[in-house]
Each structure stands twice: as C-alpha cells, then as structure tokens.
Amino acid sequence: MTLRKRHKVIKGIGIAAVIIALVLGGCYMYVTTHPQSIIGLIQKKMYQKGSPNSYQPIYKPGKGIKKNGQYKINDIAYGSSYPNSFLDITYPNTDTKAERSTLFYFHGGGFFGGSKNMGDPLASSDATALIDDLCAQGYNIVNVDYALVPDYHFPIPLIQMNEAMNFIAKHKEYHINMDKVIIMGSSAGAIMAAQYGTVISNPDYAKLLSIKPTIRVKQVSAVVVDDAPIDYQHMNLLCKMLVGNYVKGSIYLNKEERNRYECIPHMTKNYPSAFLLGSEYREDMNEMAKKLKTVGAEATLVDPYAQNGVKQPHCFVAQERGNPVAAKAFKKLTAFLKEKTR
Numbered sequence: 001m002t003l004r005k006r007h008k009v010i011k012g013i014g015i016a017a018v019i020i021a022l023v024l025g026g027c028y029m030y031v032t033t034h035p036q037s038i039i040g041l042i043q044k045k046m047y048q049k050g051s052p053n054s055y056q057p058i059y060k061p062g063k064g065i066k067k068n069g070q071y072k073i074n075d076i077a078y079g080s081s082y083p084n085s086f087l088d089i090t091y092p093n094t095d096t097k098a099e100r101s102t103l104f105y106f107h108g109g110g111f112f113g114g115s116k117n118m119g120d121p122l123a124s125s126d127a128t129a130l131i132d133d134l135c136a137q138g139y140n141i142v143n144v145d146y147a148l149v150p151d152y153h154f155p156i157p158l159i160q161m162n163e164a165m166n167f168i169a170k171h172k173e174y175h176i177n178m179d180k181v182i183i184m185g186s187s188a189g190a191i192m193a194a195q196y197g198t199v200i201s202n203p204d205y206a207k208l209l210s211i212k213p214t215i216r217v218k219q220v221s222a223v224v225v226d227d228a229p230i231d232y233q234h235m236n237l238l239c240k241m242l243v244g245n246y247v248k249g250s251i252y253l254n255k256e257e258r259n260r261y262e263c264i265p266h267m268t269k270n271y272p273s274a275f276l277l278g279s280e281y282r283e284d285m286n287e288m289a290k291k292l293k294t295v296g297a298e299a300t301l302v303d304p305y306a307q308n309g310v311k312q313p314h315c316f317v318a319q320e321r322g323n324p325v326a327a328k329a330f331k332k333l334t335a336f337l338k339e340k341t342r
Contacts, residue, residue: 035245039110052112057086070135071091075088089142090131102182103181106186111242146160155209158192181219201268202266217272225285227277228288230261269295269296276289280315286303
C-alpha cells in the first residue's frame, strides 16, 4: 500500500470514528433527556395494550377472609383527582373493630410500574408476602396505589399519600387508628415515605412541595424506609433515568428540582423515629441515618454489608421467609415497631 493510500485509509477510519462518536453521543443525549423513550418500552411490555394509570380498579371491590385468616377489603377509592387512587385494608383477623396500630404501605416500581397487588417488579422478592407477615404481627395494613409516569410526575404520588391518609381519617367505619401510624415504603415507595416524613416534620419542606399535611408528627410512631435512592448526585445512570423521568422527564435536574426531590437536607429533629433498610442503596440510607442523628432525630439502620460484609439484593427484607439475613432484619424491624407503637 502506498503512503497516499495509507493516508486515505487512516482519514476514512478517522471520519468513521467521528461519525460513530457523534451518533453515540446523540443517542446518549436523547435517552438522558427523554428517559421515557426507554422506560415506555418496558411499560409497553408490562401492560401490553393497557395503561399503567386507570380510574378503574384492577379488581372488583370486595371483602372477605384470605386463606391465611386475615380479613381484607380491597380496592377502596380514596380519591378521584388522580388515577390509581385505590387502597386495600387488611386486618389480622375478622375482628375489624379491635384497637391496633396502622401501617400505611407504599409499593416500589421505579414510578413506572408495580402496584399494591403485584409489589415491585424491580425487586427480586415477594412484597405481598412481606405485607401479610407484617399484618400477622398485629397491624392493620393500608396498602396504597398511586399514579405513575409518563402521565404523572413528582410530587403527585405524595399528594395522593396525603389524600389516602385523609380518607382513612375521615372514614371511621373502617376502625383504623390514626394516632399510632407507621408509614412504610419500599424502593420508589421508600422515597415517598422518606419525603412524607420530611413533609410532616418540616413546614418549610411541605410549603416547598405545596402540600398541607393531613396527619401530624405526633400521630406517626415510625417511618420505615426500605432501600430508597434519595441522594440524586450519587445515583448511577440507570437510577437517574428512573428518578429523573419521575421528577421532570430528564436526568438533568436543576438546583431547584433537586432541592425539592432531595429530602435529606430538609430533615430536622422533629422527624419521626426512622427505621432504615439499606442494600442496593445503602449509601443513601447511611446518609439519611447520619443526617437524622446529626439533627437529633432517631434513626435505626440495618445495613448487612457494613455490619456483616454481606451483600443483599434490592429491598431484601421482603425475602424474610427464605433468606436468613432478611429474616434477621425483619425480626429487628418488628421489634422496633412494637417498641414504637407500645
């Protein structure tokens, strides 16, 4: 090959490399500024021709005894402003009038999927079994659905949390104790639980999100945050795509948007007693625990990797029926809740 031909080949390779780089860069910019383009494909596979949002319940509302003896009232409409405004109430047995503490639970699913019936599609565990086992500990469980992307964004699910609690407080016929409340969420639901705990304990944060809490701090015995990604700056790209898509439809959040989403800086000494479970997002849970302890609030952290050098999957506590590490965490959680609701 002559020198001239060699230069042409090198030049051609260089041009091709530049074109490939521009194409890849363009694809990256498009996906990161339009994460729903990817998430929408996942939703389409999950929901087929249906929608993740509906003003009609998945199942026909009803009530009855489950195989495990628990009594369930399903698909109660708690609001009409937003889709998926339905909740289930599960009692440990048929005595629905017994005096018990109340656990509000919010499912995970990256704000694009999941439900009170199916749990979190991103977690390798059975979240509905976790709810049954928490109920068996003697709690009335209020399991709440909320609206999902692409039609609804932050802070709509927090507004729906507020509506659900307001509904339960007003409807005395369900005999739900609103003076001993536990707020619990896993993954996306854990983000909501952490944020709502901040809303009820810091009026400035509530004002920032334009939410008027329907429940007071003294009514909340505990907040349980199960593996929540709430420190946006340190999230990996995949997590930023899920959270960014939920917040604004892009991973590039500005200072104001991050200030609204990231609740840790807004936590004060008035935050309710918190129980934190960290695995995939253990660093976020450590940051939250550190902040709460710094301001003088109570935080109990379960981090199997830091404490025992054992890595666990996302929201591992829901594996408590078959995973010894999860069973130990579940035992610690239930002991904590019994102490706080005594």
